[in-house]
Amino acid sequence: MQLTQTHVDYxxxxxxxxxxxLVIWFIVTYVMAWFAVPLAEVKFFGWPLSFYMAAQGSxxxxxxxxxxxxxxxxxxxxxxxxxxxxxx
Amino acid sequence: xxxxxxxxxxxxFNRQLKKYYTFYTGGFVLFVIFxxxxxxxxxxxxxxxxxxxxxxxxLYAGIGIMSRTLEVAEYxxxxxxxxxxxxxxxxxxxxxxxxxxxxxxxxxxxxxxDGLAFIMGWTGGYVLVAVLLAPYLRKFGQFTIPDFLxxxxxxxxxxxxxxxxxxxxxxxxxxxxxxxxxxxTSKFTGLEFGIGVFVGLAGILVxxxxxxxxxxxxxxxxxxxxxxxxxxxxxxWLSVKHTGIPxxxxxxxxxxxxxxxxxxxxxxxxxxxxxxxxxxxxxxxxSAKAAKAAEVYPAEKAAAAKKVEDLKAAxxxxxxxxxxxxxxxxFPGDAKxxxxxxAADAKAAQGRSAPPKPHGTPxxxxxxxxxxxxRLNFIGIVFCMMFGTAALPxxxxxxxxxxxxxxxxxxxxxxxxxxxxxxxxxPALAVLAKYDVYTQVVGKSFSELPAWVNAWRAVDATLLNxxxxxxxxxxxxxxxxxxGDIIVLATPEIAGLPYVVSGLVAAGGLAAALSTADGLLLTxxxxxxxxxxxxxxxxxxxxxxxxxxxxFLLLGVAIIAAYVTSLKPGNILFLxxxxxxxxxxxxxxxxxxxxxxxxxxxxxxxxxxxxxxxxCLYYMVxxxxxxxQWFGTTPIQKWWGLEPISxxxxxxPIGIITIIVVSLLTPAPDRDVQELVxxxxxxxxxxxxxxxxx
Numbered sequence: 001m002q003l004t005q006t007h008v009d010y011x012x013x014x015x016x017x018x019x020x021x022l023v024i025w026f027i028v029t030y031v032m033a034w035f036a037v038p039l040a041e042v043k044f045f046g047w048p049l050s051f052y053m054a055a056q057g058s059x060x061x062x063x064x065x066x067x068x069x070x071x072x073x074x075x076x077x078x079x080x081x082x083x084x085x086x087x088x
Numbered sequence: 089x090x091x092x093x094x095x096x097x098x099x100x101f102n103r104q105l106k107k108y109y110t111f112y113t114g115g116f117v118l119f120v121i122f123x124x125x126x127x128x129x130x131x132x133x134x135x136x137x138x139x140x141x142x143x144x145x146x147l148y149a150g151i152g153i154m155s156r157t158l159e160v161a162e163y164x165x166x167x168x169x170x171x172x173x174x175x176x177x178x179x180x181x182x183x184x185x186x187x188x189x190x191x192x193x194x195x196x197x198x199x200x201x202d203g204l205a206f207i208m209g210w211t212g213g214y215v216l217v218a219v220l221l222a223p224y225l226r227k228f229g230q231f232t233i234p235d236f237l238x239x240x241x242x243x244x245x246x247x248x249x250x251x252x253x254x255x256x257x258x259x260x261x262x263x264x265x266x267x268x269x270x271x272x273t274s275k276f277t278g279l280e281f282g283i284g285v286f287v288g289l290a291g292i293l294v295x296x297x298x299x300x301x302x303x304x305x306x307x308x309x310x311x312x313x314x315x316x317x318x319x320x321x322x323x324x325w326l327s328v329k330h331t332g333i334p335x336x337x338x339x340x341x342x343x344x345x346x347x348x349x350x351x352x353x354x355x356x357x358x359x360x361x362x363x364x365x366x367x368x369x370x371x372x373x374x375s376a377k378a379a380k381a382a383e384v385y386p387a388e389k390a391a392a393a394k395k396v397e398d399l400k401a402a403x404x405x406x407x408x409x410x411x412x413x414x415x416x417x418x419f420p421g422d423a424k425x426x427x428x429x430x431a432a433d434a435k436a437a438q439g440r441s442a443p444p445k446p447h448g449t450p451x452x453x454x455x456x457x458x459x460x461x462x463r464l465n466f467i468g469i470v471f472c473m474m475f476g477t478a479a480l481p482x483x484x485x486x487x488x489x490x491x492x493x494x495x496x497x498x499x500x501x502x503x504x505x506x507x508x509x510x511x512x513x514x515p516a517l518a519v520l521a522k523y524d525v526y527t528q529v530v531g532k533s534f535s536e537l538p539a540w541v542n543a544w545r546a547v548d549a550t551l552l553n554x555x556x557x558x559x560x561x562x563x564x565x566x567x568x569x570x571x572g573d574i575i576v577l578a579t580p581e582i583a584g585l586p587y588v589v590s591g592l593v594a595a596g597g598l599a600a601a602l603s604t605a606d607g608l609l610l611t612x613x614x615x616x617x618x619x620x621x622x623x624x625x626x627x628x629x630x631x632x633x634x635x636x637x638x639x640f641l642l643l644g645v646a647i648i649a650a651y652v653t654s655l656k657p658g659n660i661l662f663l664x665x666x667x668x669x670x671x672x673x674x675x676x677x678x679x680x681x682x683x684x685x686x687x688x689x690x691x692x693x694x695x696x697x698x699x700x701x702x703x704c705l706y707y708m709v710x711x712x713x714x715x716x717q718w719f720g721t722t723p724i725q726k727w728w729g730l731e732p733i734s735x736x737x738x739x740x741p742i743g744i745i746t747i748i749v750v751s752l753l754t755p756a757p758d759r760d761v762q763e764l765v766x767x768x769x770x771x772x773x774x775x776x777x778x779x780x781x782x
Contacts, residue, residue: 011769051344054204059511062215063505070497077772
């Protein structure tokens with residue numbers, strides 16, 4: 001099994017994508033929680049913003065992150081010729 | 089590669105599944121409508137409860153029997169042809185336990201913002217699963233999580249640690265589920281707790297025993313459908329009652345504002361303050377008694393006995409006499425026991441003398457230090473629940489069952505989507521229920537309480553207890569003691585729905601507990617039969633023998649778990665949390681570094697697992713009161729005030745650092761391991777090795 005340049009690029013792109021998504025994940029989770037007290041002063045459709053984020057906003061971001069990852073990685077798979085046979 | 093099914097057969101399979109489950113959902117809705125009509129015609133509540141309980145268990149058993157199998161790949165990973173959407177539903181049911189279904193909204197009701205740590209933790213963990221683990225484990229494609237550790241790090245030592253940690257985490261968690269099954273069956277059918285446990289256990293076993301992962305998967309899909317319908321209907325109804333809009337998740341911001349407004353009123357209300365003052369006085373009295381228990385014990389005991397006589401002489405109401413007699417009967421046997429009891433009384437009364445906790449405010453506390461500790465604990469819980477999610481074997485195992493790496497990625501998306509449906513509803517339910525209690529119960533006279541309040545007060549005083557402390561005939565908030573579980577269980581009645589919906593909620597709770605218990609028991613049995621027996625003891629075992637061994641282990645583990653459950657071991661939420669911390673500390677570092685860092689070596693992994701798990705367990709057994717009692721350990725000061733449930737906050741980083749340091753000090757892994765890592769990183773490589781298990 002020999003890895004070619006395109007394989008190396010694929011893995012590199014994957015790492016970049018993974019890191020970016022994890023940074024977003026970190027911000028909406030931990031940075032938000034750290035500053036929850038000041039953020040509670042901001043109102044969002046009736047909710048204090050930190051309450052809204054912890055109860056709903058962050059969750060929506062998580063779902064979007066995972067969906068985006070699956071979609072983008074599929075593109076990378078095909079671009080670099082490492083995709084599997086069709087299954088669905 | 090042979091991982092993928094021929095295209096036509098897989099899409100045909102997919103279509104058939106959609107057809108079956110559409111019929112199934114329609115059938116279930118008809119069943120509920122039929123029972124609703126039967127209720128109108130006079131069927132008793134008890135029979136409605138029985139119908140729901142037995143109909144659903146028979147249904148799961150039916151799916152279990154239809155999916156029976158003797159093929160290894162079918163038994164362990166459902167033949168690796170579960171489409172992403174269905175694997176998502178199955179993971180949802182696998183994931184959402186009795187604690188999520190029944191306990192979650194109650195925890196949020198009681199702790200407000202702080203409870204949201206569980207909501208974030210139990211959803212955000214899937215981001216880690218999606219980008220760090222699921223696709224790679226699917227490409228590896230064996231049967232269990234210790235399988236991966238064994239192959240990646242080589243040798244049986246890492247595998248055995250994997251088996252040990254998998255069993256430790258899963259067993260703690262399964263006890264909590266069986267407990268939930270016992271509670272639900274006994275509550276809705278009137279069976280005894282012990283019998284309820286065994287009825288539920290029968291339900292669990294019929295699914296997993298005959299068909300392993302294959303049966304569990306298709307049952308879990310069915311269970312997900314029931315549990316999500318059962319959760320959403322009452323909340324939607326309650327939302328219509330208070331806001332006129334059937335979308336609770338989008339409109340409860342306004343209700344939260346009203347709750348906050350009401351909290352301020354109740355904090356300032358003179359009658360409320362009067363009741364809180366009474367509790368403050370009781371707390372002071374009780375702690376004074378506790379301080380000099382030895383002196384006052386005889387006098388107190390005599391006083392309790394005298395009270396019964398006085399009440400009888402004054403021909404007081406029967407309930408008061410009975411309460412006084414009970415106090416004599418339960419009076420502590422000696423001064424030492426009395427001191428403990430009075431100290432506990434003081435603490436309880438102290439708690440009730442506090443004004444209502446503001447629901448929407450993060451980390452309330454009396455000073456800067458208390459608020460900082462609250463914040464650290466919030467972050468600690470979020471962290472441990474997230475990393476635990478990304479390390480619990482029964483969840484990770486589910487991603488072995490999809491037809492391809494791509495489907496595994498998509499299936500994490502569906503998993504979180506289906507979990508999200510329940511988790512973004514729970515905070516709405518908590519706020520709506522609180523609004524109802526604050527406006528429809530508090531401030532009303534005892535003679536005009538809503539029917540559900542009187543019904544639940546009669547059923548179980550630990551769930552709902554209201555006493556007229558200041559004897560003004562009006563309910564004050566401080567006079568109410570509410571158990572978290574009531575929020576979900578009583579919502580149908582609060583919303584004014586017929587009893588059939590309560591039965592539906594019970595069926596939903598049961599589905600949640602059974603599905604999680606199934607997944608966990610299977611994980612334990614597989615760790616023992618596949619990793620311990622087949623991989624380490626008898627590698628020549630035939631497929632038939634392997635499956636038979638697994639089935640007997642499943643039965644054995646289930647019985648042990650039911651026995652441990654019948655001892656009623658402590659706080660369920662703590663048990664669940666402990667399982668997450670344990671799994672996170674033991675597995676997460678070794679799994680993720682194994683994929684992303686080729687240099688991670690065998691001895692690095694061993695040291696990392698020992699150090700991570702060791703730190704976590706050390707912290708728990710030295711800070712959690714029940715464990716201190718069990719193991720006779722000496723308590724230590726909590727590090728930065730972190731609660732024992734979040735011990736993983738120390739375990740995970742220590743595990744990661746240890747793996748890195750020890751790996752760098754020991755020789756790099758050989759070529760085979762490097763190839764294995766490349767293999768799992770690419771969904772498809774030409775001339776690739778194959779690791780798929782058969």
